[in-house]
Amino acid sequence: xxxxxxxxxxxxxxxxxxxxxxxxxxxxxxxxxxxxxxxxxxxxxxxxxxxxxxxxxxxxxxxxxxxxxxxxxxxxxxxxxxxxxxxxxxxxxxxxxxxxxxxxxxxxxxxxxxxxxxxxxxxxxxxxxxxxxxxxxxxxxxxxxxxxxxxxxxxxxxxxxxxxxxxxxxxxxxxxxxxxxxxxxxxxxxxxxxxxxxxxxxxxxxxxxxxxxxxxxxxxxxxxxxxxxxxxxxxxxxxxxxxxxxxxxxxxxxxxxxxxxxxxxxxxxxxxxxxxxxxxxx
Amino acid sequence: xxxxxxxxxxxxxxxxxxxxxxxxxxxxxxxxxxxxxxxxxxxxxxxxxxxxxxxxxxxxxxxxxxxxxxxxxxxxxxxxxxxxxxxxxxxxxxxxxxxxxxxxxxxxxxxxxxxxxxxxxxxxxxxxxxxxxxxxxxxxxxxxxxxxxxxxxxxxxxxxxxxxxxxxxxxxxxx
Numbered sequence: 121x122x123x124x125x126x127x128x129x130x131x132x133x134x135x136x137x138x139x140x141x142x143x144x145x146x147x148x149x150x151x152x153x154x155x156x157x158x159x160x161x162x163x164x165x166x167x168x169x170x171x172x173x174x175x176x177x178x179x180x181x182x183x184x185x186x187x188x189x190x191x192x193x194x195x196x197x198x199x200x201x202x203x204x205x206x207x208x209x210x211x212x213x214x215x216x217x218x219x220x221x222x223x224x225x226x227x228x229x230x231x232x233x234x235x236x237x238x239x240x241x242x243x244x245x246x247x248x249x250x251x252x253x254x255x256x257x258x259x260x261x262x263x264x265x266x267x268x269x270x271x272x273x274x275x276x277x278x279x280x281x282x283x284x285x286x287x288x289x290x291x292x293x294x295x296x297x298x299x300x301x302x303x304x305x306x307x308x309x310x311x312x313x314x315x316x317x318x319x320x321x322x323x324x325x326x327x328x329x330x331x332x333x334x335x336x337x338x339x340x341x342x343x344x345x346x347x348x349x350x351x352x353x354x355x356x357x358x359x360x361x362x363x364x365x366x367x368x369x370x371x372x373x374x375x376x377x378x379x380x381x382x383x384x385x386x387x388x389x390x391x392x393x394x395x396x397x398x399x400x401x402x
Numbered sequence: 403x404x405x406x407x408x409x410x411x412x413x414x415x416x417x418x419x420x421x422x423x424x425x426x427x428x429x430x431x432x433x434x435x436x437x438x439x440x441x442x443x444x445x446x447x448x449x450x451x452x453x454x455x456x457x458x459x460x461x462x463x464x465x466x467x468x469x470x471x472x473x474x475x476x477x478x479x480x481x482x483x484x485x486x487x488x489x490x491x492x493x494x495x496x497x498x499x500x501x502x503x504x505x506x507x508x509x510x511x512x513x514x515x516x517x518x519x520x521x522x523x524x525x526x527x528x529x530x531x532x533x534x535x536x537x538x539x540x541x542x543x544x545x546x547x548x549x550x551x552x553x554x555x556x557x558x559x560x561x562x563x564x565x566x567x568x569x570x571x572x573x574x575x576x577x
Contacts, residue, residue: 129522134553160520160561165468166512169490172413173574178516181570214415224573225566274470275483284474310433310469317531318508319465320540322437355544387551389544 121245123236124186124193125153128200129161135197135347137384141369142196142238144378148254149246156186156193162203165314176217177224179207183235184227192234194241196369198346199313202271202279204235209278237272238369239345240281243289248296256377258298261399264343264366265304265334266290267353271346273308284308290368294343297375304337306330313348316356323356331361340395343368354389364392374401406454413488414481421478422446428472428482438462439501442472442482445489458493462486464502507534517571520561525554 131139146153163178183204186193195201211218211229222228242251268287276284287307294301311330312323330353334342341364344350353365365388373381374396382402385392396402404412411418422443429441439461440448448457457463463486472482493500500506511531515522532538548554561567 129524129559132521132559133524133555134548136553158562160567161516161522163516164512164522166509166516168468168487169509170494170506170513171574172487172491174513174570177570177574178567181566224570270467270469270471274474275481276474310467310471312433312467314467315434315465315505317528317540318504318535319437319502322434322465326433355541387553389548389551389553 121150121241122152122154122191123241124156124189124191124233126156126159126182126186126193126195126200126204128159128195128197130197130199130347134351135367137370137387138196138347138350138367140380140384141367141373144380145242145369145372145376148373148376148378149242149251151194151241151246153194154189154191156182157188159185162200164199164203168203168206173217173220173224175203176207176210177221179203180211180221180229181225183207183233184225184229187230187233190233192236192241194236194238196238196345198237198269198271199348201235201237205278205280208235237281237345239272239289239293242372243293248292251293251372252296255297255375257375257401259294259371259375259401260298260300262299262371262401263302263338263340264294264299264371265302265337265339266294266307266368267311267330267342267344267349268307269313269344269346269349270308270310271348290343290345293368294371297372299371302334302337302339304333304339306333311349311352312356313346313352316348316352320356323352324358327353327357328361331357331363334363339363341366341392343371351389362390364388364390364395366392406452406457407449409492410449410485410488413492414484416481416484417479419446419449419480419485422476422480423478425477427475427477428480431471431475433469433471434465434467438465442466442486446480446482446485449485457489458496458498459501461501463489463493464500464505504535504537507531510534513571517568519558520564520567521559523555523558525556526558
């Protein structure tokens with residue numbers, strides 16, 4: 121399948137491991153990516169915290185650019201995905217707002233393309249059978265908890281993600297590549313990403329709580345699909361609470377034996393290489 | 403004259419806050435509640451009581467993480483997350499000092515970065531935030547290793563049609 125691809129600022133910065141592995145996995149699974157023309161930032165938390173119209177107009181600029189390609193737009197970053205879905209929701213629900221935002225942008229918003237995250241695309245479009253058929257190195261010994269966080273799921277009527285209190289798609293993807301996924305109750309709890317820099321002590325407490333729960337569940341790593349969660353869970357837990365955190369696409373890339381799949385592990389802030397070495401996965 | 407409750411309801415543009423029957427599910431699920439001056443459901447009560455000053459100058463509105471757990475679990479679909487956005491924006495529009503000043507300064511640094519290049523450049527944005535907040539030493543221990551690992555790029559990313567992005571900022575400035 122072919123989709124329009126919106127990487128967003130994080131995937132070209134701190135979250136470049138997600139961008140690199142996403143592209144490698146897409147190539148391997150025959151998902152052709154066409155980058156959104158001249159995209160700009162979605163506004164993230166900063167826009168919706170301070171100015172409602174700005175928080176709709178910034179993603180709308182990108183949605184309108186993506187509409188020109190007339191394909192689903194795939195948004196790997198959970199924060200961008202959330203802002204895109206939120207803008208779509210408001211633009212479709214409120215005609216006055218739509219007219220106002222179109223006036224700001226000088227362009228029409230059609231609302232005709234679907235906004236998708238890669239967990240959904242890989243699970244529902246590619247399917248677990250096709251994924252399983254491509255696995256050359258099962259992730260034996262890897263015991264992740266899957267961490268969905270907030271932004272892919274909430275609010276549920278906007279994000280339209282499956283089972284928003286107990287989602288399973290990421291768990292099934294991890295099981296398909298041979299990981300021993302651990303069940304836990306913190307799949308959708310917040311890590312505090314939006315206050316990571318400005319209120320760090322609170323965020324350390326939230327991250328420690330998550331890591332303690334992951335350890336209690338018997339996990340040896342955490343898997344995420346959000347660059348905010350990644351940065352936060354790598355940097356903010358207390359030193360004795362840290363454990364490796366992976367983008368789910370990095371592990372798919374490794375399991376599929378894709379070229380360059382070990383490169384992204386080198387730039388993690390919590391080094392996952394000792395764990396992968398110990399399990400003989402690299 | 404419009405009451406505080408009417409003003410907030412109008413801006414939320416959804417289920418009115420009167421629908422809240424204070425079951426406290428929002429507060430029970432809120433990951434930041436224990437750090438807040440007033441719990442989320444108490445804020446609703448205070449708005450109903452017209453306590454505008456106390457609400458808009460509280461830490462609560464700045465410590466909300468926007469995780470949207472409250473609206474997800476509210477039995478009456480009261481959009482508390484949106485309410486928090488509305489309250490922050492009212493505080494900004496009225497020129498009130500944010501009780502958690504650094505939270506607002508971070509947002510401002512982030513938005514400046516978008517205005518500057520159309521896309522956020524993490525390093526410039528962080529430097530900008532540090533200068534605004536005076537928090538010069540937070541994360542100085544992490545920064546060198548990030549830089550060495552190539553996680554912080556030197557070259558600011560750019561949207562080519564920068565004018566269209568800056569135009570959005572100009573035209574959405576609150577009147």
